[in-house]
Amino acid sequence: MSLLAVLGVISSAIYSGTSLLYTTLGEVIDERAGIVNLGLEGVLLVSASLGFAVTKTTGSPYLGILAAVLAGGLMNMVFGYLVITRQANQLASGLAVMFFGYGLSALIGKSFVGAKINPLPRYVLPGLSRLPLVFSSLFKFDFLIFLVVPMAVLIWWLLYRTRWGLGLRAVGENADTAFASGRNPKRIRYQALLVGGLLAGLGAAHLTIAYTMAWSEYMTAGRGFIAVALVIFSNWDPLRAIAGALIFSAAVAFQLLLQSSGAQVSPFLLNTIPYLLTILVLIVWGGNRKQSAPASLGRIYLGSE
Amino acid sequence: MPATPTSHALPGPMVSMRGITKAFPGVLANDGIDLDIYPSDVHALLGENGAGKSTLVKILYGFYRADSGSVLLNGQPVRIQSPADARKFQIGMVFQDFNLIPAFSVAENIALFLPDLKPVIHPKEIDHRIEEISTRYDLQVNPHALVSQLSIGEQQKVEILKLLLSNARLFILDEPTRVLAPHEIKALFGVLENLRKDGYAILLITHKLNEVLECADRISVLRTGRLAGTLTRREASEEKLIAFMFEKSLAGLNRHAHAAARSDRPPILRLTNIATHSLGAQVGLEDINLDIYPHEIVGVAGVSGNGQKELGDVILGLQKCSQGHKELFGQEATSWSIGRVRQSGVAFVPENPLQMAVTPYLSVLENMALTRSRLYARLGGLRVDWGAVQADARESFVRFGFSVPSLFVPVRSLSGGNLQRMTIARELAFDPKLIVGSYLTRGLDLQSTLSARQALLDARQAGAGILLISEDLEELFTLSDRLIVLSRGRIVGSFLPTETDNYTVGRLMTGAKV
Ligand SMILES: Nc1ncnc2c1ncn2[C@@H]1O[C@H](COP(=O)(O)OP(=O)(O)OP(=O)(O)O)[C@@H](O)[C@H]1O
Ligand SMILES: [Mg+2]
Numbered sequence: 001m002s003l004l005a006v007l008g009v010i011s012s013a014i015y016s017g018t019s020l021l022y023t024t025l026g027e028v029i030d031e032r033a034g035i036v037n038l039g040l041e042g043v044l045l046v047s048a049s050l051g052f053a054v055t056k057t058t059g060s061p062y063l064g065i066l067a068a069v070l071a072g073g074l075m076n077m078v079f080g081y082l083v084i085t086r087q088a089n090q091l092a093s094g095l096a097v098m099f100f101g102y103g104l105s106a107l108i109g110k111s112f113v114g115a116k117i118n119p120l121p122r123y124v125l126p127g128l129s130r131l132p133l134v135f136s137s138l139f140k141f142d143f144l145i146f147l148v149v150p151m152a153v154l155i156w157w158l159l160y161r162t163r164w165g166l167g168l169r170a171v172g173e174n175a176d177t178a179f180a181s182g183r184n185p186k187r188i189r190y191q192a193l194l195v196g197g198l199l200a201g202l203g204a205a206h207l208t209i210a211y212t213m214a215w216s217e218y219m220t221a222g223r224g225f226i227a228v229a230l231v232i233f234s235n236w237d238p239l240r241a242i243a244g245a246l247i248f249s250a251a252v253a254f255q256l257l258l259q260s261s262g263a264q265v266s267p268f269l270l271n272t273i274p275y276l277l278t279i280l281v282l283i284v285w286g287g288n289r290k291q292s293a294p295a296s297l298g299r300i301y302l303g304s305e
Numbered sequence: 306m307p308a309t310p311t312s313h314a315l316p317g318p319m320v321s322m323r324g325i326t327k328a329f330p331g332v333l334a335n336d337g338i339d340l341d342i343y344p345s346d347v348h349a350l351l352g353e354n355g356a357g358k359s360t361l362v363k364i365l366y367g368f369y370r371a372d373s374g375s376v377l378l379n380g381q382p383v384r385i386q387s388p389a390d391a392r393k394f395q396i397g398m399v400f401q402d403f404n405l406i407p408a409f410s411v412a413e414n415i416a417l418f419l420p421d422l423k424p425v426i427h428p429k430e431i432d433h434r435i436e437e438i439s440t441r442y443d444l445q446v447n448p449h450a451l452v453s454q455l456s457i458g459e460q461q462k463v464e465i466l467k468l469l470l471s472n473a474r475l476f477i478l479d480e481p482t483r484v485l486a487p488h489e490i491k492a493l494f495g496v497l498e499n500l501r502k503d504g505y506a507i508l509l510i511t512h513k514l515n516e517v518l519e520c521a522d523r524i525s526v527l528r529t530g531r532l533a534g535t536l537t538r539r540e541a542s543e544e545k546l547i548a549f550m551f552e553k554s555l556a557g558l559n560r561h562a563h564a565a566a567r568s569d570r571p572p573i574l575r576l577t578n579i580a581t582h583s584l585g586a587q588v589g590l591e592d593i594n595l596d597i598y599p600h601e602i603v604g605v606a607g608v609s610g611n612g613q614k615e616l617g618d619v620i621l622g623l624q625k626c627s628q629g630h631k632e633l634f635g636q637e638a639t640s641w642s643i644g645r646v647r648q649s650g651v652a653f654v655p656e657n658p659l660q661m662a663v664t665p666y667l668s669v670l671e672n673m674a675l676t677r678s679r680l681y682a683r684l685g686g687l688r689v690d691w692g693a694v695q696a697d698a699r700e701s702f703v704r705f706g707f708s709v710p711s712l713f714v715p716v717r718s719l720s721g722g723n724l725q726r727m728t729i730a731r732e733l734a735f736d737p738k739l740i741v742g743s744y745l746t747r748g749l750d751l752q753s754t755l756s757a758r759q760a761l762l763d764a765r766q767a768g769a770g771i772l773l774i775s776e777d778l779e780e781l782f783t784l785s786d787r788l789i790v791l792s793r794g795r796i797v798g799s800f801l802p803t804e805t806d807n808y809t810v811g812r813l814m815t816g817a818k819v
Contacts, residue, residue, distance in 0.1 A: 163422050170417050173406040180368055180404045181418045182389035295408060304387070305329070305369050 004134065005261075009253045011138040017249030018148050019207035023227040024234070024241045025155050026072075026199030031231055032159060033192030034172035034296045035083060038094025040200060041224030042101020043075040047204035049109035052215040056112055061120045065144075065205040072201020073194050075101060080193040084186050087300050102218065109215045120144065120210040144206045151199075155238040168192055172294030175301040185301050203227075233282060235292050251277045317380055319344045319506045320365070320396070320475055325374035327360055329718065332710045334360040335371070336530040342475060347497060347507045349517040352527035353550055353750040354722025355710065358510050359401050361527070362477045365508075366398040367391040392420060397473030399464045401480050401510070401721045401748075402659055407453035411435070411446050411463050418467045438469055443492050456610035457484045457657050458776075465493065475506045480721065482511055483748050486608040486776050488815065494520050512722075512750050514543050526550055551752055558759055558783070571635045572596040573739050573770035574620065578629035581615055581794075588612050588794040590619065593629070595789070595796070597739065597770040602761060604785030604802075605774040606810050609744075612794035613774045614656055617741050620772070621653045622646045634738070647676065652737035656744050656774075658728040665717035669709055672716050673698040673731050701734040702726075706756035721748045726757075733760050740764060743774040758784060778807050790814055 023044060030037045037043070051068025055061050075097065082093040122140040129136060159165035168188055170178040175185040207223070208215055230248060234240035251274035259267050318341035327335040334357040342348050350358050363369045365376065367385040376385055378394055385391050391398075405414050416422055416431050435448045444462045452460060461484045468476055476497075482490045497507055497520060511517060517524055524541050526533040526549040533549045574597040583589030590612050597603050607613055618624035619631065622643040630639040633649055647653070655661035663672045674681050674694045681690045698712055707726040709719060716724060725748045733740065740761070746754040761771055761784060775781050781788060782802050790798035790813040798805075798813045 161426050161428075163424050163426060166413060166417055166422075166426065170406060170409075173408055174404075177404040177406055177417075180366075180388050180398075180400065182387075182392045182420075184387070184389070292408065295406075304367075 005257060007135065007138050009250060009257055012253040012256075013246060013250035014141070014145060015211045015249075016207075016252060017245045018145050019203040019211060020223060020227060020230065020249060021148050021152065021241060021245035022144075022203030022206060023200050023223060024230045024245055025152055025238055026196035026203070027227050027231045028234070028236055028238050028241060029155065029159070029168070029192050029199070030076075030196040031236060031297055032172045032294055033168050033189050034175065034294055034299060034301070035080075035189060035193060036090050036094065036228070036298050037076070037079060037097075037193070037196065038091055038225075038228065039075070039079050039097025039101065040094075040227055041220060041222065042098035042105075043072055043079075043197060043200045044101075044204040044207070044220045044224050045105035045218070046075050046101045046108070047072040047201040048208040048220060049105035049112070049215060051201075051205045052115075052117065052208045053108055053112050055117045055209050056115050059118055061118055061209050064117075064209050065120075065202070068205035068209070069198050069201035072199070072204060073197040076193040076197025076200070077190070080190050083300070084189050084193075087302065090298050090300070098224070106217050109217065112215045113217070115215065117209065117213055119213045142206075142210045144202065144210055149242060152238045152242050155199075159238065164191075169294070171301075172296060174296055175299075179304060186303070189301070200224075200227075229278065232293075233278060236294065237292075247281065248274055248278060316344055318342055318377075319379060321377040321380075322361070322365060323375045323377065325361060325364055325371050325376075327357075327364060327369060327371050329360075331714065333530050335364065335374075337374070338527070338530075338532045340525060340532070340535075342506050342508055343523070344474075344504050344506050345501055346522045347501055347509060347520050349521035349524045350508060350510045350527065351512070351514075351517060351524060351546060351550060352533075354726065354748075354753055355529075355708075355720045356527040356550075356750075357530040358527055359479055359720060362398060362479055362508060362510065363400075365391070366396060366477060368398075368400075392471070392473075395472055395474040396477065397468045397471040397475070398477035399461075399468050399479060399481055401483075403460055403464055405452045405460055405463060407451070409452060410448065411450055411452060411455070412448040414452055414463060415448075415467050415470060419470055420472050434470065435466065438466060442466075442469060442496050444489075444496075456614065458486060458489065458609040461485055462489070465496075469496070473505075475508065476500065477508045479510045480512070480748060481509070482513060482516060483721075484609070484744070486814075487778065487811065488608075490516070512748070512754070514546055514751070517541075517546070518543065528552070547751065550750070558755065558762065560762060570599055572598050572632070573634060574772070575632040576619075576629065577632075579619060579626045579631065580628035581619060581624055582627050583794070588615065590615050590626070590794045592795060593619075597772060599738075599768045599770055600765055601786050602765055602771040602773055602784050604781035604788045605772060605791055606778060606781055606788060606814055607774075607776070607791035608814050609656070609776060611791050611814075613743060613791060615794070616791065617653065617655065617743050617772075617774060620646075620739075620741050621651065650738035652732040652740045652742075654728055654732050654740075654742045654745055656747075658724055662728045662732075663716045663724065666715055668713050668715055669719070669727060670694055670698060670712040672727065673712075676731060677735070697734065698730075701730040705730050705733065705760050707753060722750055722753060725749055726753055729757055729760070733764065736767060736769070737764070738769055740769055740771045741774075742771065745773065745775070746777070746780060778810060781810075782807070 027037060027040060047068040050071045051064040054067035055064030079093060079097045082088045083090045120142040122142050124136050125139045128139050159169060167178060167183045171185045171188045178185050230241060230244045234244040255270045255273040259270055320342045322340040325335050325338045338361055352358050364371045367388045367390050375382055383394060412431050412435060415435055416426060432448045439445055444466055446459060446462055461481060481493060522538050525535040576593050576595040579590055579593040581590045588611060605613060615624060619626050622641055632638055681694050683690050695712060702708060707730055709723045709727055746757050749757060765771060773784060785802050788800045788802055789796050790810055
């Protein structure tokens with residue numbers, strides 16, 4: 001396999017991994033506060049379709065990103081109303097939000113299928129501009145890509161080095177204890193979902209406005225669920241999520257490369273490579289390590305008596 | 306009315322509770338309770354298990370909301386709707402069942418409760434404050450240890466540190482001495498004494514009358530949700546308090562005519578050269594040799610965290626030993642599963658029943674069946690005979706003189722003492738042959754303590770061997786036929802209770818050479 005092909009895999013892993021990482025970071029925050037958001041797929045779809053529609057109509061990818069981010073926050077607030085205020089079951093509410101988002105995004109995006117947009121500007125990595133064009137074009141990235149790793153570090157810092165993060169993690173461990181410390185667990189859970197939703201919106205924006213630059217129905221193709229899995233994979237740690245998102249996306253890109261290079265293996269089998277890899281890494285990585293799932297993940301907080 | 310300058314003006318109460326009433330499904334936990342708490346005063350709150358003490362203080366701290374009643378702060382009515390309100394009014398509290406997050410470090414747990422925590426956390430600064438306060442009050446903890454690795458006594462210390470670092474004027478402590486070693490209790494009372502001198506108010510819940518008579522200025526007694534009365538220290542005496550609490554006097558222990566027939570029979574339990582690996586902050590056992598014979602209570606004295614938990618865990622099979630072997634009823638049992646150990650007739654009351662003995666969200670009834678699910682299974686496990694579970698549960702509660710409010714409430718809603726009672730009743734039913742009891746009477750009121758001790762003596766009479774792990778020397782001396790002292794994972798002394806005294810055992814416990 002040529003160097004170019006390998007670099008291609010890396011480049012496309014970075015592109016597809018970025019949206020995945022933003023989404024995963026958002027879900028890390030949700031789950032650290034004790035909420036599993038299975039509706040993430042729906043949130044992504046609504047954000048992506050709206051972001052794309054706004055970019056197309058206004059001509060500005062930045063306004064599109066803003067719209068996607070706000071839509072993500074809003075969708076998570078709807079989910080939050082169900083699971084925090086109405087105290088509905090998280091898994092069932094998540095699936096409901098997913099189907100709702102699926103329908104809504106199809107409606108929003110209907111007239112934009114096949115449309116072309118102003119893409120987000122891309123910049124060559126500093127120092128690589130003197131390489132031949134075939135190489136340097138592989139390493140031209142938009143600002144959302146440059147920001148994603150700092151964002152992971154920022155989320156880590158928020159969770160582990162700020163008062164807000166401490167309270168948020170406490171709610172995910174034991175909401176009664178957080179309440180006894182003078183905090184309002186419900187408010188904190190809403191805040192977590194809001195931040196998580198904004199991040200998911202950013203992920204969706206990158207997917208549709210910067211990476212594929214197109215909208216088609218159900219274009220997220222399971223990314224929301226993969227993000228939920230990646231959270232577990234990364235042991236609820238934003239920094240490990242970086243590696244998780246990258247490995248997974250690299251596997252996807254590698255698998256596509258194999259298919260396009262005409263390997264004599266069934267494409268269905270090749271499609272399973274990323275998931276096989278996930279299972280493998282889980283076995284190797286997860287086995288000897290202490291699980292650090294938030295203790296009251298998925299548990300409804302009923303409030304005080 | 307202004308105080309006359311000549312007479313020493315009595316300060317008014319800092320906090321007054323008026324007509325506090327709170328009902329839970331099926332119980333009226335608090336029924337029109339009035340309580341006045343004064344500055345520079347240690348106010349003790351007594352009452353049998355389930356009397357409503359914890360509920361009352363949780364209401365004062367805003368954790369529960371009263372159905373009716375009011376709270377006055379320095380004479381002004383205030384609304385306390387949440388712990389955030391209570392903390393604003395400088396009320397701080399240590400909960401009976403703790404408010405610690407096991408997955409967090411000690412420092413994180415303390416930071417969570419700091420009133421002046423800055424938006425950005427500087428771990429070094431927090432460590433520094435913890436160090437400072439723990440040296441000042443002689444409550445040593447390692448700020449970097451995970452709470453899940455701490456013994457329950459250490460957890461209690463963390464809770465007290467949390468309270469000391471809050472800016473509270475009223476300190477509520479719900480059974481703080483329950484899990485502390487004698488010297489730590491002494492240290493705590495020293496702290497309370499200093500706080501009292503500085504004008505703080507302290508509301509202290511305990512079941513130990515000697516503690517109350519030692520340090521309280523005012524004593525209130527609750528009985529089935531009502532205030533039975535409030536006495537000043539001068540008016541109070543042990544008899545009076547017991548009469549207030551139980552309406553009847555307590556019977557003494559029946560020690561049976563006890564024949565010391567033992568070493569001629571094979572031991573029930575034999576540990577030979579047992580050692581365990583020490584994980585993290587835990588101590589490992591080293592060189593443990595111990596025999597327990599039928600008709601024998603072996604008391605284990607020691608400051609908690611010196612291998613008691615490991616000893617119990619090794620016997621039950623929760624922890625594997627790295628060396629040595631274990632025999633049960635004359636059979637090699639080193640590698641038996643926990644299920645097999647239990648089935649052979651071993652009962653186990655762990656040091657922390659809420660975490661180790663029950664499933665908090667299941668009902669009392671379901672928890673009663675938990676360790677004997679096979680016995681109650683019908684149709685090859687397709688059905689559970691809940692009728693039989695109920696009958697057995699009721700019978701064992703009657704037999705041990707215990708009561709719980711209902712068999713159908715989740716165990717989580719039981720009072721601390723009721724949970725302990727439930728665990729004891731479950732474990733001691735069906736006449737076990739070997740009983741491993743860690744801190745068996747912890748959190749029990751006087752009457753239940755007597756019932757539990759009597760149950761042990763009865764079991765001994767019936768031929769059981771008993772390993773009683775405790776920090777309460779009085780209890781160990783009353784019940785044990787033989788006493789061993791555990792320090793840093795080793796047995797450092799073995800006595801007949803008649804050969805030794807509190808002082809010697811106490812010194813060995815703290816690691817001094819005699
Ligand atoms: N959250 C709850 N839900 C339902 N019932 C409760 C709850 N908390 C307490 N109760 C019930 O209220 C009664 C009083 O409980 P409380 O915890 O106040 O007793 P206590 O005096 O502190 O007893 P102990 O000495 O055993 O700690 C008990 O019957 C208990 O089962
Ligand atoms: Mg209590």
